[in-house]
Amino acid sequence: MSKAWRRKIISAIAEGFCAIAVLLALIPLAMILFYVVKQGFTSLNWAFFTQMPKPVGEAGGGMANAIVGTLILIAIAALLAVPIGCICGIHLAEYPTSKFSSIVRFAADVLNGVPSIVVGMFAYIIAVLPVKRFSAFAGGLALAVLMLPTVVRTTEELLRLVPAGLREGALALGATRTSAVFTVIVPAALPGILTGVLVALARVAGETAPLLFTAFGNRFWSISLRQPIASLTQQVYLYANSAYDDWHRQAWAGAFLLVMIILTLSIIARLSVRRLERMNRP
Amino acid sequence: MLTAIDMERFNAALAPSAAALESMNAKISVRDFDFFYGSAKVLHGITLDIPDRQVTALIGPSGCGKSTFIRSINRMNDIIPNARAKGTISIDGRAIYSSDTDVVSLRRRVGMVFQRSNPFPKSIYDNIAYGLRIGGMRNRRELNNVVERSLIRAALWDEVKDRLNESAFALSGGQQQRLCIARALAVDPEVLLMDEPASALDPIATTKIEELIWDLKVNYTIVIVTHNMQQAARVSDRTAFFMLGRLVEYADTKTIFMNPKEKMTEDYVTGRFG
């Protein structure tokens, strides 16, 4: 066999391996989605959305409190993280080359890499230890810290996509920097920033570890910020570890709901980012 | 190199009577103006007077500093890091680079239209009202009046009066540029700076802009950068020819095109280089 032939065959084999690698990654994805839909969708029923969990071992009941709990937790997270993250992102986009900006940008990247369970510990130390009580607030705080870096970096990136001409246009009309930023530049990027926030929210809605010892979970109905609160993810964890078929069924239903929320939000985000890019092209 | 005084003599010598007359009612006077991007000096000792309520065209080969100069008149260059100006520019006798100048109010007096039209992603109405609103005007009726007046002055009213609430992006390129002119007019400036306002437009839209400039000079002092010799000849009263960051010649447009004193100017306007 000639040398050239050998090289060609090696090339073909390597290329084949790459294609197989894609399949290898798509198989678990397909399997997960398949099982989540198969086991989860069939387990969804009206009671799942409207009823409270039943006592240990009893069949039936639902996750009403956990669904509401997750909504409350991500609302707290958004309230804390969105204003801070957006203004921080504005600062980074407005002063992209300053030393301070590069330090903050680096800090955001570091924060993004901190394991969520460690962030949960931090929230425990500053929001649970001093008052000696698990609370919805502590859980929301942990989620806020987790979503903050995403909000910061998306805001910065999207603001940088805004054409420089808009800023010049505003300044030439006698706008101050503050009004140019808040009346022209931010509104121009707003749809994108909102979808970025949605994606970040979807991500933290799927978090479990940081809630274990902050929000803690709650078998009962509670919407108080100062009390422990249930969440979908923690309820799924609890039920998955149980020995009851009916709870396993509900765990799948909870997983289905989570995945649906996340997929929907990420598809919306994808479509609107594409629209934004089209709009910003000349 | 020519000193400022030489330069003035030089200018005076070029077009004696007209220049002397106009320097008396100069709206903008520039003296020994240098400009630097970091350590690169891109404008060298510019000295000239821009007359009130006339159209002054800036011409010259690419990269000669026309944009830098025109953006110095409303201090748009302030936003560029490490950029630095030296010398004076005064408007109505007040130096705009002095430390007590309020840049924001300067820019309200000196409007600007850019090469690439830059409407905000808002409705047509909100684009025009923008400058007034950030200035604090809230009265709806007054806003309506100004929006209408500005659009009429920019010769756009008839085309858009029925769709003021539509996105400005729905307009054609030429309409967008006239919208930007209307937006600049709405804050009632005294001076209008235009950096190649028609270079991205087709011939028909260009003609409209040129007609508009002709009409506007009754009320405004206009400075326009253009690459198009015919355009400079058509719309301007005075023309300044820049090269390599220096003002080579500045005179009546007719003089510049028919009877320039400098060989370089003649070569440029007759298209021998540039």
Add this chain to the structure above:
Amino acid sequence: MRRSADDRVFRITTGMFAAIVLLLVIGIGFELWRQSMLSIDKFGFRFWTGRVWDPVSGEFGALPFIWGTLYSSFLALLLSTPIALGIAIYISELSPGMLRQPLAYLTELLAAIPSIVYGLWGVFVLTPIVRKLELLLPESLRRTPFFSGPPLGVGMGMAAIILSIMVIPFTSSVAREILKNVPIAQREAAYALGATRWEAIKVAIGFGKTGIIGAIMLGLGRALGETMAVTMVIGNNPQISPSLYAPQYTMAAVIANEFTEAADDLYLHALIEIGLLLFIITIFVNFISRFFIWTTKQRMERPA
């Protein structure tokens, strides 16, 4: 140039919000350190080398957890790296243009699925499958230390599989971006010398090598801190063993399982000290990873 007063106010106000992000990172490190003092003072270095974890007698040694975290992450990278790089190469170099976007989107979807869902799927779907595979393994291999012990399904091997699936999207998306940015001239030069497609790809990989190592380390950072899915499938047994069949434990998993049970302060501080170590390791890994990716991008922005 001159800055107006408005500009200064704007800069300082927004800067204060930006400083919050910075303070958070410092604050996390500081609080974790402060709340693990008891354990740091009492055990010192022994904490990292001790193998006994006995809350009842107040003896805390974290070595089995550190082992479990490092070993599971190492195994996960062993599995995920070739696959992630294969995906990156396929999408950026080989796939038909039409498939590029959808494939990129699908593989990145793996990153969007919550850890708890991976755990649920691992426990109920993958464990039985892995157990069958474990049973099929030839007896000769079962006698090596890497596969000793009863085939339970749950254990180190299972954790490594789940982890590898979870880190693939992180590594592949960064590697893909790096390959995309390798100057065309690099590849053209290779083709011009008569290279095959694969040889040209190797040139591109060589050019972005540092960045690709960065991409792999980014995945490592994820694997080290991953909690829920691992906790659900690794078996939670603190032992140091090379066996993929053995139930073991990780740092994140012990925190997840025991944190709310920590009755006394020493116990709590010992757990927080584990968190502190996890924090330091992941910062270190992420730092190196970002640095590699950053220098590579820097190099590629300059015309080659």
